[in-house]
Amino acid sequence: MSDEIKTYLDVAEIYRPENAKRNKKVGSKLKEEDHETLDVVRGNPDDVITMSHVDIGFKRGTDLRVVVQDFSLALKRGEVFGLVGESGSGKTTVGRSIMRIIPILNGEIRYNGHLISGNVGSARERELKTKIQMIFQDPSASLNDRANIDYIVSEGIRAFHMYENEEDRLEKVTDMMKRVGLRPEHLKRYPHEFSGGQRQRVGIARAMLMHPEVIIADEPISALDVSIRAQVLNLIKEFQKESNMTVVFIAHDLSVVKYISDRIGVIYGGHLVELAKANRLFEMPLHPYTKSLLTAIPLPDPKIEKGKKIVTYDPFAHHYRYDDVPQLYEVEKDHYVRCNLKELAEYKAFVANSKKGGSK
Numbered sequence: 001m002s003d004e005i006k007t008y009l010d011v012a013e014i015y016r017p018e019n020a021k022r023n024k025k026v027g028s029k030l031k032e033e034d035h036e037t038l039d040v041v042r043g044n045p046d047d048v049i050t051m052s053h054v055d056i057g058f059k060r061g062t063d064l065r066v067v068v069q070d071f072s073l074a075l076k077r078g079e080v081f082g083l084v085g086e087s088g089s090g091k092t093t094v095g096r097s098i099m100r101i102i103p104i105l106n107g108e109i110r111y112n113g114h115l116i117s118g119n120v121g122s123a124r125e126r127e128l129k130t131k132i133q134m135i136f137q138d139p140s141a142s143l144n145d146r147a148n149i150d151y152i153v154s155e156g157i158r159a160f161h162m163y164e165n166e167e168d169r170l171e172k173v174t175d176m177m178k179r180v181g182l183r184p185e186h187l188k189r190y191p192h193e194f195s196g197g198q199r200q201r202v203g204i205a206r207a208m209l210m211h212p213e214v215i216i217a218d219e220p221i222s223a224l225d226v227s228i229r230a231q232v233l234n235l236i237k238e239f240q241k242e243s244n245m246t247v248v249f250i251a252h253d254l255s256v257v258k259y260i261s262d263r264i265g266v267i268y269g270g271h272l273v274e275l276a277k278a279n280r281l282f283e284m285p286l287h288p289y290t291k292s293l294l295t296a297i298p299l300p301d302p303k304i305e306k307g308k309k310i311v312t313y314d315p316f317a318h319h320y321r322y323d324d325v326p327q328l329y330e331v332e333k334d335h336y337v338r339c340n341l342k343e344l345a346e347y348k349a350f351v352a353n354s355k356k357g358g359s360k
C-alpha cells in the first residue's frame with residue numbers, strides 16, 4: 001500500500017506551512033497519522049538547517065554543469081552529521097551552499113526556519129556570518145600567511161564587534177588559544193611558523209570564537225598527520241558537545257565519520273544515496289555505493305586485509321528507466337536509500353529478513 005512508501009523529501013517538506021499546497025499533494029501518499037509521526041520525529045521546525053530540492057551548478061560560458069541535484073537534508077540541532085563521498089561528489093559544494101558562498105539554482109535552504117538561499121536582509125546576513133562557520137581541509141591555504149595569529153583568530157569578532165574593549169578581546173582570544181591547546185605567546189607568530197595540526201587548531205579557534213550554531217567541517221583532518229588526527233577530532237567533538245552545536249563533518253572515508261557522527265549521509269555524483277544513523281549504516285548498508293565505501297576501509301588485521309575483496313561501484317548496474325526515477329525512500333525507520341520501487345521492495349525484504357534472522 002502507498003502509505004508504506006515514504007520518501008525523504010516527504011519528510012523534509014511536510015511541516016512547512018507555506019508549502020501547504022505541495023504538502024497536500026506529497027502528503028496524499030501518506031496516512032493521516034504518518035503526518036504527525038513524520039513531523040515530530042524527523043523533519044521538524046526545530047531543525048537548524050533544512051535543504052529542500054537543492055540543485056547547485058557552475059556556469060562556464062553558456063554551459064551549465066549541475067553538480068548537486070535534488071539534495072534534501074534536515075540537520076537536527078546538536079547533531080554531528082557525517083557527509084561522505086568520493087572526490088568530486090559534491091561534498092564541499094553542499095557545505096559552501098549552506099555557507100552561502102555559492103548560490104543555488106533551485107530549491108531552498110533554511111536556517112532556523114528562515115529562508116537563507118537568495119538575498120537576505122543585512123541583519124540576517126550578519127547573523128549568518130557569525131552563526132554558521134566553516135573549518136577547512138587545508139589549514140595552510142585557509143590562513144592568511146601575512147597576518148599574525150592574533151589578527152587571524154580575532155578577525156571575525158572584530159568584524160562583528162563581539163567584544164567590549166581591547167582588554168576583553170585579548171582575554172577572549174587568549175582563553176580560546178588555551179582551549180585549543182595553543183599558548184598565548186603564539187598569538188604574535190605567523191601561520192608558517194606552525195605545524196599542520198597547530199594551524200588547524202588556529203582555524204578551529206577562529207571559528208569557535210564566534211560561538212557558532214552550525215559548523216561545516218570540510219575534511220578538517222585529511223591534511224593532517226595520522227598521529228594528530230584524533231586530537232583534532234576530539235577537539236571538535238568537545239566544542240560540539242559543550243555548546244550543542246550542529247556539525248556537518250565532511251570526509252572521504254567512512255571510518256573517520258563513524259567515530260564522530262550521529263547520522264551519516266553518503267553522497268555520490270551530487271545525489272544523497274543513503275542516509276541513516278551512524279551505527280545502522282555500518283550494520284545494514286544497503287546502497288551498493290555505501291557497501292563499496294565500507295570495503296575500502298582498511299582492516300587492522302593484515303591477514304584479513306590481504307584477502308579482502310574491494311567492491312567497486314558501478315552506477316549503471318541499476319538500469320534505471322526514465323519512468324522509474326530513483327529517489328530517496330525510507331526503507332526502515334530513519335534509514336533512507338536512493339532507489340527505484342523495485343529496489344525499495346528488495347531492500348525492505350532484505351531488512352525484514354535480517355531482522356527475523358537476528359531475533360532467532
Ligand SMILES: Nc1ncnc2c1ncn2[C@@H]1O[C@H](COP(=O)(O)OP(=O)(O)OP(=O)(O)O)[C@@H](O)[C@H]1O
Nearest residue numbers: 058059067085086087088089090091092093094252
Ligand atoms: N567553482 C567551481 N567551478 C566549477 N566547477 C566546480 C567548482 N567547484 C566545484 N566544482 C565541480 O563540482 C563538482 C563537485 O566538487 P566538490 O568540490 O563539491 O567535490 P568534493 O566532494 O568536495 O570533492 P573532494 O573530496 O575532492 O574535496 C566537481 O566536479 C568540481 O569539479
Ligand SMILES: [Mg+2]
Nearest residue numbers: 091092093218
Ligand atoms: Mg571537497
